[in-house]
Amino acid sequence: MKSIFTMGLAGIMLTGLTGCNDDNNKSDNNDAVLRDIISAQNLTADASAGRDIPSIKSAKAQLGMQLFFTTALGGDQDSACVSCHHPALGGGDDLSLPIGVGADAPELLGPGRTHSDSVVPTVPRNAPTTFNIALWDQVLFHDGRVESLSKIPGKNGSAGGIRTPDSPFGSADAQAGNNLVVAQARFPVTSAAEMRGTAFESGNSNTAVRDHLSQRLAGLVAELSTPDADSSGTNDWQEQFEAVYKAEADVGNLITYARIADAIAAYENSQVFVATPWADYVAGDDDALTQTQKEGARLFFTTQADGGAGCSSCHGGDFFTDEKFYNIAMIQFGEGKGDGADGDDDFGRYRETKELADQYAFRTPTLLNVAVTGPYGHTGAYDTLEGVIRHHLNASDAVDDFFATSVTWCQSVAQLSSVSDCDALYPNAESNTRAALSKLADDQESGLSELLDTDLSDSEVAALVSFMQALTDPCVTDASCLAQWIPDESAGGAGGQQLNAVDENSQPLTSN
Numbered sequence: 001m002k003s004i005f006t007m008g009l010a011g012i013m014l015t016g017l018t019g020c021n022d023d024n025n026k027s028d029n030n031d032a033v034l035r036d037i038i039s040a041q042n043l044t045a046d047a048s049a050g051r052d053i054p055s056i057k058s059a060k061a062q063l064g065m066q067l068f069f070t071t072a073l074g075g076d077q078d079s080a081c082v083s084c085h086h087p088a089l090g091g092g093d094d095l096s097l098p099i100g101v102g103a104d105a106p107e108l109l110g111p112g113r114t115h116s117d118s119v120v121p122t123v124p125r126n127a128p129t130t131f132n133i134a135l136w137d138q139v140l141f142h143d144g145r146v147e148s149l150s151k152i153p154g155k156n157g158s159a160g161g162i163r164t165p166d167s168p169f170g171s172a173d174a175q176a177g178n179n180l181v182v183a184q185a186r187f188p189v190t191s192a193a194e195m196r197g198t199a200f201e202s203g204n205s206n207t208a209v210r211d212h213l214s215q216r217l218a219g220l221v222a223e224l225s226t227p228d229a230d231s232s233g234t235n236d237w238q239e240q241f242e243a244v245y246k247a248e249a250d251v252g253n254l255i256t257y258a259r260i261a262d263a264i265a266a267y268e269n270s271q272v273f274v275a276t277p278w279a280d281y282v283a284g285d286d287d288a289l290t291q292t293q294k295e296g297a298r299l300f301f302t303t304q305a306d307g308g309a310g311c312s313s314c315h316g317g318d319f320f321t322d323e324k325f326y327n328i329a330m331i332q333f334g335e336g337k338g339d340g341a342d343g344d345d346d347f348g349r350y351r352e353t354k355e356l357a358d359q360y361a362f363r364t365p366t367l368l369n370v371a372v373t374g375p376y377g378h379t380g381a382y383d384t385l386e387g388v389i390r391h392h393l394n395a396s397d398a399v400d401d402f403f404a405t406s407v408t409w410c411q412s413v414a415q416l417s418s419v420s421d422c423d424a425l426y427p428n429a430e431s432n433t434r435a436a437l438s439k440l441a442d443d444q445e446s447g448l449s450e451l452l453d454t455d456l457s458d459s460e461v462a463a464l465v466s467f468m469q470a471l472t473d474p475c476v477t478d479a480s481c482l483a484q485w486i487p488d489e490s491a492g493g494a495g496g497q498q499l500n501a502v503d504e505n506s507q508p509l510t511s512n
């Protein structure tokens, strides 16, 4: 072993020495190629340029933070937005599939979070990051069921109407509010597995759920554990809403769900983290990226025909997504969305459009801060960037490897690895995935798929991974920077029901 190791090391050192000049040439060349790409693809150094971004210091975003962190918006008051979207977990939950209501320890987020009466996670899709949510202009959710009807660039859906699950496909929801993020914030509270639970407003409409929650915060139904946590004599939520919105004689007019969503969205939209090494490079700093990252960037932005990996055909632009939907035969496991013979499949965009071409198609994710937003894919099937990138290069091989008979596939998914009999609990995982794969193969054959099989060497894959790591804004890994988006534990805000998250070692969550 030792001798092989030393030989390998000597080999690397030799290559390092003899390759010195080559490397310099290659790096000059990569810079020239990348500068051409940057100009040809109109890439800029600020993905948030020209947008109306609320400051986290604004009163509305501060109210939104209290609402985002309060369990009072959970039907049974045990789940909050932050349960699945914590800033110190990359704006997600670090799990493949989330656990919302019914957690054994509601304040424990990330690995180790378990459900009190289900051995497997109860939410069917991976929780996307809320970071840079203000940069989406077309659709939210993996299947785009919150959708801007105008899709005007730079507007976050603030013009032209928004379709939501409360309105028919293609029609505006009159209650959606004034951007995609406001519209989205109306829905988690209506989801049984995420926040609502099964008993709260059982059988009643989304409107009934929202009205009940706003009345709860307003103190019109006596359900808050400590309505006056600061002992000022006034309901804490009333004080907070009055600091942002005009005081009303009737507290029921002051605290409405429309305003709850509006304030939550201001908090989320303040989470803009785009100051990446890549952005510095685009701005002109040749030293902002390593040689390996430059090689990764070249592969990323170059088509297969020109010797690249063709990633930017879908993950293009400053936000690294075209906001469109593709079937890349992502591994399918979990509860599913009620599709397929046994209801455990997930047809993705097809669920909304009912067009066969959209079956198994999911929205192209942004790749900004992707190093901290794993696990990856709409089921969180891949714990590593290398895994999910290799899946793209040859989905058929990746699916074969994932379901290889020599190992139990659950062992490769951190969250499921300790669940005994996990494979048996998801008996259709492989057949559902293979259905997506066979559709992909047909589409590839008939030239309908934009996902092409690509042969890359191990070092080219490593370069792509390394480039992904250059898309991280340093703020998102810095506890003191992130602290602005995490309410002070001692403040005991959020109506005395602030979820102060801890990890599995009972340590407060403060940074990624």
Ligand code: HEC
Pocket: 068, 079, 080, 081, 082, 083, 084, 085, 098, 099, 100, 101, 123, 125, 126, 127, 128, 129, 130, 133, 139, 140, 141, 142, 143, 181, 184, 185, 188, 189, 193, 194, 195, 264, 268
């Ligand atoms: C139990 C976990 C859970 C909770 C609690 C939760 N979410 Fe989510 N969130 C998810 C999942 C899963 C998705 C993706 C669902 C889908 O695409 O079908 C999602 C999607 C989103 C999105 C869209 C992201 C994108 O890129 O399109 C936003 C924004 C969001 N949630 C905000 C919130 C807010 C605000 C709350 C509280 C009102 C909340 N979430 C509560 C799990 C959760």
Ligand code: HEC
Pocket: 300, 309, 310, 311, 312, 313, 314, 315, 325, 326, 327, 328, 330, 361, 362, 363, 364, 365, 366, 367, 370, 373, 375, 376, 377, 378, 379, 385, 388, 389, 392, 393, 450, 451, 452, 464, 468
């Ligand atoms: C045909 C369009 C397309 C191309 C080309 C493409 N991707 Fe993707 N990518 C997607 C879609 C769609 C998903 C999500 C699929 C799902 O969850 O079902 C995804 C997911 C990802 C993820 C996981 C992100 C997350 O948050 O879960 C990474 C990383 C990624 N792609 C990187 C790449 C790289 C690197 C390349 C080039 C080798 C590439 N992609 C090429 C469409 C594409």
